[in-house]
Amino acid sequence: MAKVQKDLKYTENHEWAKIEGKTMKVGVTDYAQHAMGDIVYVELPDTGADFRAGEDLCVIESVKGANDVYSPLSGKVTEVNSELEDSPELINSDPYGSWIAEMELSDPSEGDKLLDGEAYEKLCEKLEAEEGE
Amino acid sequence: MKRTIFYDDHIAAGGKMVDFGGWELPVQYGSGIIEEHKRVRTAAGLFDVSHMGEVSVKGPKAEEWLEGMVTNTIAAMEDGQVIYTFLCYPNGGVVDDLLVYRKSREDYFLVVNASNAEKDVEWLSDHVREGVEVEDLSSRLSELALQGPKAEEILKKVASFDPSALGFFRFVENVEVAGVKSLVSRTGYTGEDGFEIYFPWDEGRQVWKALMEAGEEFGLLPAGLGSRDSLRFEAGLPLYGHELSASITPLEAGLGYFVHLDKDFIGSVPLAAIKKHGIPRKIIGLEMVDKGIPREHYEVRAKGRTVGRVTSGGFSPTLDKSLASALVDADAADGEEFLIVIHGREKRAKRTKRPFYKKNYKR
Secondary structure (H helix, E strand, O other): OOOOOOOOEEOOOOEEEEEEOOEEEEEEOHHHHHHHOOEEEEEOOOOOOEEOOOOEEEEEEEOOOEEEEEOOOOEEEEEEOOHHHHOOOHHHHOOOOOOOEEEEEOOHHHHHHOEOHHHHHHHHHHHHHHHHO | OEOOOOHHHHHHOOOEEEEEOOEEEEEEOOOOHHHHHHHHHHOOEEEEOOOOEEEEEEOOOHHHHHHOOEOOOOOOOOOOEEEEEEEEOOOOOEEEEEEEEEEEOOEEEEEEOHHHHHHHHHHHHHHOOOOOEEEEOHHHEEEEEEEOOOHHHHHHHHEOOOHHHOOOOEEEEEEEEOOEEEEEEOOOOOOEOEEEEEEEOOOOHHHHHHHHHHHHHHOOEEOOHHHHHHHHHHOOOOOEOOOEEOOEOOOOOOOHHHOOOOOOOOOHHHHHHHHHHOOOEEEEEEEEOOOOOOOOOOEEEEOOEEEEEEEEEEEEOOOOEEEEEEEEEHHHOOOOEEEEEEOOEEEEEEEEOOOOOOOEOOO
16 A cells, blocks of 8 residues: 655655645655666756656656656756665655655646645555556 | 466565566566565576467477578487577568477477567468478466576475486476476576476466475575566576567677578578678677666767667666667777767766676586
8 A cells, every 4th residue: 555645745647745835845656666666766857947847857767667757836946855866765765755856836826736645545545456456 | 468377376475467468477576676686696586487488399300390490500409408599580580589499309399489479380380391290389388487596406395306417408398396297497587597397387376386485495586577677688688679679680689609500591591691791780788887777779879970779778786787788880889988868868888798797507
């Protein structure tokens, strides 16, 4: 059963977003890291780069393949988690503690479109039920 | 999707099932690809490879006919021997790579890639002639691969014969593994010592369980398709559709050792000409200098131009490096510095020796 942290916002593509005012920290969920398998490299976005909501933010490489991570909301990257450069496997062991990028949001009201913890948990349950069939 | 008889065992072991060419097989189990990979290198892993194709070639003309079909020399084989070889198209491209087991000069057992099995049987049947019978056994046989330095000790506990007496690329038949009549060869696809075990489809459920129990004290893990691929990649073993295909000859793949141009076979004339006039492309090994993971089809550049493509690439768990095999133009193959285009950006790579991992066979 994938872990869901109730106080975060989520996308249907399994990114999490921690929003405080105009800043957002982005990572991938427990469900996502489990589906990717052993993570061996994170190609971090460039600081200062702008992304629209839903645009390719970065790539997480697992042993199995490359996985795109999309920006949950529109904004500019202000910081990246450089710890992931040498220890990408932190995403496997602590997906909600391992943020990838911090962004300054251009329109925080977009956040209403994201899933809350409960809705995302339901999505995971549904997907896991389908997989178990 | 097709399931092997071990489907329930995979689920019970936490197998993450995927669609692999129409077969529902585990890409990994709970411990993950890296751990499974390392375990095969240091202890042992058990792979369900029941999806592989098996073909029987029999008859008074079997030896002579097979000689004209494959690139390696059949006439030099002994009973109980296995060889690695290719079926080629008339232009020298590869129909499939396969193992040929000789039971007798009139009875051979071929093991082919699952994804090519139907095509291979058709190819063989189209060329068959009097005195030769080709029969597809794929749906009637299961196959398990027990691989790793502890494989011999594990198999010894449940086999009716002494596996230590079995030489590299040799096989025995009509032996028992966990009480099931089997054919066992000292072969594999990991670069480690190990065995491949074939037995009737509907009789072998207990073989998986017996091997897993026998292997517990040695650290045996069930291993999925993910580590099967990363292990073969490190060991420089080709995978059809990557390093070999209808448009990549075995000579380009650097596998000329298994292509005997002193005999006639389908494709021998163009392959001899290619060898004489120079092999146009070559598979080389690359190691990333910049960070990034090279993957299949990524473009390879050198000296300002495109020189080829990655055929297989990824992270090597044993060497802790990002590596690639790439098919490049022969005139670029001796270069030292290359660029691989990863997600739209040029990343530096340097040429390195293939195989990346030195095979650890018992000879």
